Amino acid sequence: MTRYETTVEEGTVYVGAPDGPLEIGSLETVLDAVGGPSWTISYSPAEKERHPEMDTGDEGLTVDVVDMMHTMTFGERFVETMAAHPTETPEDGDLSPRMGLFVGKLLDNLENGVD
16 A cells, blocks of 8 residues: 655645645644644643553653654545645635645644554
């Protein structure tokens, strides 16, 4: 199964795709959407109580968001889904649909670790 990597070139985030790199958008927009260039791992008291077997030894560790992005790979189906979504930013200033999908997956990885 082919996996496509995430790259950053000249301030723009791309994901590999069968036809060449797929532009996601500006790195600055990604970093703004996740709260900055670093992410500190934390677990809420409710999470700890609900999952007492969970290893929380990494709590307090700060990770570089760009480094995390570089570890992210995507299957062909997810890449096709991103490619089908527009890159234009809506008038209300929200993220473009493609950027929203990417940032959602990045946040999932930051909160839960890379699959």
